[in-house]
Amino acid sequence: MxxxxxxxxxxxxxxxxxxxxxxxxxxxxxxxxxxxxxxxxxxxxxxxxxxxxxxxxxxxxxxxxxxxxxxxxxxxxxxxxxxxxxxxxxxxxxxxxxxxxxxxxxxxxxxxxxxxxxxxxxxxxxxxxxxxxxxxxxxxxxxxxxxxxxxxxxxxxxxxxxxxxxxxxxxxxxxxxxxxxxxxxxxxxxxxxxxxxxxxxxxxxxxxxxxxxxAGKPPSTAAPKKVQKFAGTDRQVRGKLLDVLRAGSGAVEKARLDIVWPQDPAQRDRALDSLLVDGLIEQTDDGLFALAGEGAQPSPPRNSSTATR
DNA sequence: TTCCGGCTAA
DNA sequence: TTAGCAGGAA
Incomplete structure (x- = not known):
């Protein structure tokens, strides 16, 4: 060759x-x-x-x-x-x-x-x-x-x-x-x-x-390959969900995730579950969601700044 | 084989 | 609008 x-x-x-x-x-x-x-x-x-x-x-x-x-x-x-x-x-x-x-x-x-x-x-x-x-x-x-x-x-x-x-x-x-x-x-x-x-x-x-x-630059004779779509797929939903956790600093309530994909709750929950399965995110004991390895970290103290309340 | 992000040149 | 991007894993 x-x-x-x-x-x-x-x-x-x-x-x-x-x-x-x-x-x-x-x-x-x-x-x-x-x-x-x-x-x-x-x-x-x-x-x-x-x-x-x-x-x-x-x-x-x-x-x-x-x-x-x-x-x-x-x-x-x-x-x-x-x-x-x-x-x-x-x-x-x-x-x-x-x-x-x-x-x-x-x-x-x-x-x-x-x-x-x-x-x-x-x-x-x-x-x-x-x-x-x-x-x-x-x-x-x-x-x-x-x-x-x-x-x-x-x-x-x-x-x-x-x-x-x-x-x-x-x-x-x-x-x-x-x-x-x-x-x-x-x-x-x-x-x-x-x-x-x-x-x-x-x-x-x-x-x-x-x-x-x-050979005269012959074009492809192969059958048109299937395009792997992106818009509307679980991949897009996963990306949006993960983006919320990446942008924030601690664990968030599920409602914060729900709002980024309101059009299809079933798909959203499926995507969220797949992120858990992949180990990209985790759920805290009190049901909040966080990036992997950050769920156990103390979330920003909610009551420590009582002076401001 | 299919799924898995996000961006951009054409 | 979309094909294509220094692929890997199940």
């Missing part, structure tokens, strides 16, 4: 060396933990939204044990509106495991990384490669698309098969470890900047040859 005719490895590596974006988590001296935080944040979330939050997190929780010392609620608040807040919860649990079982250091071994909460096939290899320079295929949606086009001549990757994709990319990597690691980063960068889902800027593409271009 290789890029269509010529092997575009040298061109791609050179392009990356000269054009890689100056992302904060690519700075020298960034640790495995900090890389891991960036990777989890970047799951389904654009770079521009992640960068400022990541800077705050690196300053606040520079090592796993620091985060393990904070409550889940504190982490959820700091997560803000990045979306998919279960990621934050997993990262917190991951920090606890790293502090307890890994001497506060993110492991470099892919199999060890895969045991960590919130770390899947992509993230494990991304950390092994970007932080520790391992020669492993790093396959995300960008790489999948680049390989589909440049190698297979298709606009989009078909059914994502992790096994096949890993083998595809593995075959593209140079033998030399350092060059292979750079190659993985370059493939991702190419998909993120040049060969994007919306448009392929072939004029600026460093690859000397592309199977998709050679």
């Amino acid at each position: 290789s890029f269509s005719k010529g092997n575009g490895t040298e061109e791609l590596l050179e392009w990356y060396r000269d054009n890689a974006r100056d992302l904060p988590w690519r700075r020298p001296g960034v640790t495995g933990w900090q890389i891991l935080m960036s990777e989890v944040m970047l799951q389904q979330t654009p770079v521009s939204r992640v960068a400022p939050i990541w800077e705050q997190w690196v300053a606040r929780w520079p090592v796993p044990s620091a985060m393990a010392g904070s409550s889940q609620g504190e982490v959820l608040r700091a997560w803000g509106k990045l979306g998919y807040p279960r990621r934050a919860l997993r990262l917190h649990e991951c920090a606890r495991v790293l502090a307890a079982d890994f001497d506060d250091v993110v492991p470099s071994d892919v199999d060890a990384l895969l045991t960590l909460p919130g770390v899947g096939a992509y993230t494990a290899r991304a950390v092994a490669c970007f932080c520790y320079g391992a020669r492993v295929p790093v396959v995300d949606t960008n790489v999948r698309r680049v390989v589909a086009r440049a190698v297979h001549g298709l606009v989009d990757a078909g059914n994502p098969s992790t096994t096949r994709d890993l083998a595809d990319v593995e075959a593209l990597l140079p033998t030399d470890t350092a060059r292979a690691a750079t190659m993985s980063a370059a493939l991702m960068e190419l998909g993120a900047v040049i060969c994007t889902a919306r448009s392929a800027d072939c004029a600026r593409c460093p690859l000397p040859d592309c199977a998709w271009v050679d």
Whole structure:
């Protein structure tokens, strides 16, 4: 397996060396933990939204044990509106495991990384490669698309098969470890900047040859995929409910949550229950709702300021 | 396969 | 209006 005719490895590596974006988590001296935080944040979330939050997190929780010392609620608040807040919860649990079982250091071994909460096939290899320079295929949606086009001549990757994709990319990597690691980063960068889902800027593409271009840029033949709607879904309701708790400082009465989704009480209660099940929120003994880990905290003293009454 | 946020470029 | 975004887990 290789890029269509010529092997575009040298061109791609050179392009990356000269054009890689100056992302904060690519700075020298960034640790495995900090890389891991960036990777989890970047799951389904654009770079521009992640960068400022990541800077705050690196300053606040520079090592796993620091985060393990904070409550889940504190982490959820700091997560803000990045979306998919279960990621934050997993990262917190991951920090606890790293502090307890890994001497506060993110492991470099892919199999060890895969045991960590919130770390899947992509993230494990991304950390092994970007932080520790391992020669492993790093396959995300960008790489999948680049390989589909440049190698297979298709606009989009078909059914994502992790096994096949890993083998595809593995075959593209140079033998030399350092060059292979750079190659993985370059493939991702190419998909993120040049060969994007919306448009392929072939004029600026460093690859000397592309199977998709050679084939005349054929459109997708795949059936239109089902769109995962958002408006009116439980996801939207969960977001609104969680936003109330994130914005406030302590436990709140259910009525405070009810008002953000009055149109469908059944759906609202279902969403609220799912947040409890996910461990994102908790219920206090007196029936109030709070962010996870904050229900036991003394709510703002209601009667202490009796002088004002 | 489906569910899980929130934002924005086109 | 919506497709798409450095995915993971059940």
